[in-house]
Amino acid sequence: MTEKVGVYICHCGSNIAGQVDVEGLAKWAKENLDGVVVARDYKFMCSSLGQELIEDDIKNEGLTRVVVGACSPHLHEKTFRRACANAGLNPYLCQMASLREQVSWVTEDKELANTKAKALISGAVHRVQFQKELEAKEVPVNPNTLVVGAGIAGIQASLELADAGYQVYLVEREPSIGGHMAQFDKTFPTLDCAACILTPRMSDVGAHPNINLLSYSEVEEVSGYVGNFDVRLRKRARYINEDDCTGCGICIDKCPKKVIDDVFEAGLGYRKAVYRPFPQAVPKFPVIDTESCIYFERGTCKACEKFCPTGAIDFEQEDTLLDLNVGNIILATGFDLFDVRRIPQYGYGRLANVFTNLEFERLCNAAGPTEGKVVMRDGVTQPKSVAIIHCVGSRDVHYNEYCSAVCCMAALKFGHLVKEKTGAEVYSFYIDLRTNQKGYEEFYNRLLEEGMHFIRGRVAEVTDAARMPGEEGKLIVQAEDTLLGKQRRIPVDMVILMAGLESRADAHDVALKFGISCSMAGWFTERHPKLAPVATMTDGIFIAGTCQGPKDIPATVAQGAAASARVQSMITRGTVEIEPIVATIHEENCSGCRICNDLCPFNAIDFDEEKKVSVINQALCKGCGTCVAACPAQAISGAHFNNDQIFAEIEGLLYDAVSGNGAKAAEPAKESVPA
Amino acid sequence: MNTETFEPKIVGFLCNWCSYRAMDLAGTSRVKYEPNIRVIRVMCTGRVDPTFVLKALALGADGVMIAGCHPGECHYLEQNYKAMRRFQMLEHTLRKFGIEDDRVRLQWASAAEGVQLAEAIDDMIEKVRALGPLNWSENYSQNGKVEAAIQRLAEEHAEAMEVPA
Secondary structure (H helix, E strand, C coil): CCCCEEEEEECCCCCCCCCCCHHHHHHHHHHHCCCEEEEEEECCCCCHHHHHHHHHHHHHHCCCEEEEEECCHHHHHHHHHHHHHHCCCCHHHEEEEECHHHHHCCCCCHHHHHHHHHHHHHHHHHHHCCCCCCCCEEEECCCCEEEECCCHHHHHHHHHHHHCCCCEEEECCCCCCCHHHHHCCEECCCCEEHHHHHHHHHHHHHHCCCEEEECCEEEEEEEEECCEEEEEEEECCCCECCCCCCCCCHHHHHCCCEEEECCCCCCCEEEECEECCCCCCCCCCCEECCCCCHHHHHCCCCHHHHHCCCCCECCCCCCEEEEEEECEEEECCCEEECCHHHCHHHCECCECCEEEHHHHHHHHCCCCCCCCCCCCCCCCCCCCEEEEEEEECCCCCCCCCCCCCCHHHHHHHHHHHHHHHHCCEEEEEECCCCCCCCCHHHHHHHHHHHCCEEEECCEEEEECCCCCCCCCCCEEEEEEECCCCEEEEEEECEEEEEECEEECCCHHHHHHHHCCCECCCCCECCCECCCECCECCCCCEEECHHHCCCCCHHHHHHHHHHHHHHHHHHHHHCEEEECCCCEEECHHHCCCCCCCCCCCCCCCEEEECCCCEEEECCCCCCCCCHHHHHCCCCCEEECCCCHHHHHHHHHHHCCCCECCEHHHCCCCCCCCCCC | CCCCCCCCCEEEEEECCCHHHHHHHHHHCCCCCCCCEEEEEECCHHHCCHHHHHHHHHCCCCEEEEEECCCCCECCECHHHHHHHHHHHHHHHHHHCCCCHHHEEEEECCCCCHHHHHHHHHHHHHHHHHHCCCCHHHHHHHHCHHHHHHHHHHHHHHHHHCCCC
């Protein structure tokens, strides 16, 4: 092997250097590994100075291969490939060793960390010498974008893109767009009404010529790659012909079936079997809920059909499937609320006047079931005292460890609304008050002045079992006041549980469908927590809003706009590079056994009947390498992951194992075994 | 050799989409685990040719872990099922060579399961440490067991291929 390899060890500040002897490692690589002509260590390899170091060596020392021992290739492989390309070296002749994620951050013993670091560098040095020049493919980017979820994040992203002149397909599962924000009354800390700021944006979406709104629809299948995704949507049957419906609402008035609205009204109000979630819904067309519709149940009724002035009701309507091709996808699928029944000691569902935060939003909302009156479960009595319990299901190792980020401010908002509407005493049971955005601390001070009581302590239980005078007929909130250091029992009329935010129940399925990953808690994983918060590891798929983690409305809107900016830059560039990691069949070695043909789930392998050999369609190949491993004649090679490269890496990784003898582990032997 | 100071060498073949990311997550979450695993990134567990495993063992690895997406979650739809089928064949072959089951492990780990993957690695290393060094090629080349094992395997395969009368 006559390659000239340069090895670069990154200190990553002290992230790697704190645990690994970086200087010694570079020196060791130069002295012990074949082919290494330059080995350096540097504070931050990914900085422009670090990259210049590599570029200069390629030019001056004539390096033909580069190994960078730094962070995970998922973070900086592109950076170092680009540095190589800048200096005229094919980017695929660069290999990374993950010294940070796989060594320094996870290993306590320094000596063993050094041994492992040497193994990883040795593996990369061995492998890189077998790497081949590859050319990335350029493919055009379809300028159309799919936005999934039409809460405020999806609405913002869609409007930004549509205003820039690009076509957007906005998909929403519910009958109307608007998401959770449409359910809220006021927004903190400015107390402007949610509907007043949201509904104009909703109607903009409905009327925008560049937005194709697909409500009551879901994504069934996604295939393809960045710039060119094929998406199949299921548009569920509304049983109302959208071309004919004027949105007059007569069908809703005439429908004889009333059911509890569990979704929009959080179970506090009713809706009809044919319904529109709320009066300002976009689109304006109602939906017939087949589970409660009398016609679907018994085969008679059709009151709506009789009275519809335009004949828009169509009981025969069926789901339709739509196939789209888009260049990029933005996921803005939002959150679910923590199910407060999981904490039985707080009494929700058992004690009537324990409410969830979402229920309370609906109570306060002038368009809600009580027309904005804050009343107890009986629907008439105003509470004289209200307890607000923070961190229900959040910051709790038994449920969710994370902070839900919005509940402190929402609780302050509730305190203000209770005082404004009823004059009741408000007790807030908190762990820490987190008011860390613009205007939030000022709002907290305002509530202190308004006389809201703050008790620092996690609530042990909410009960109706009176023990002391004055507790009869009340809900008693028992908590340790950790500032006073004593137990307190506060009798109140009403309790509001600040349920935390959770990822959507089907977040894992959605992540799988779109080929992205999510955390254990179900929040979609961003490409980089600081530097790429709306991108994902899958090119062309972006995330915005609370599907990525709990956040408030301003942050959600910012992410929606950010995701659309990322998509716009993709569209403006017009083309995108695709990794050239594909498999190739060498005709002369192929026996035509066709074992590989059925292994490919993408149907990329065809059989050439004339030549009697199999052929790979490289446009369809995704580069998994299963056929490569299966070919009994080794006639298939997988670019960038061929057998030579992997065998060399194995050999390099086991630098300290003389064939079959673990006893010599301590002695770093350079070349241990014949291949 | 003193097993207390024996540090097994494990070669890991991790798929790019789930398990390698789980490893990254273990790193960013600072989950501590045994440093005996040395990881090779492949695009998919489907790429893992059984000869990779044999090669690693022959070159002095004391164990091999193959880790990929959970069944049904493969980035390439279903290629981890193919890895699973191959693995069963491989296990059978390795047994014939006298290699203990605990030395070669197929592990599923999604990108979110950094902690679980780290635990699986610790668990595997503990088991391999208890088994001691493999010394595969040395042991077998010295006492002719390899030839016998290959012979047995060939006979067994021939038996399996026979069509019952």
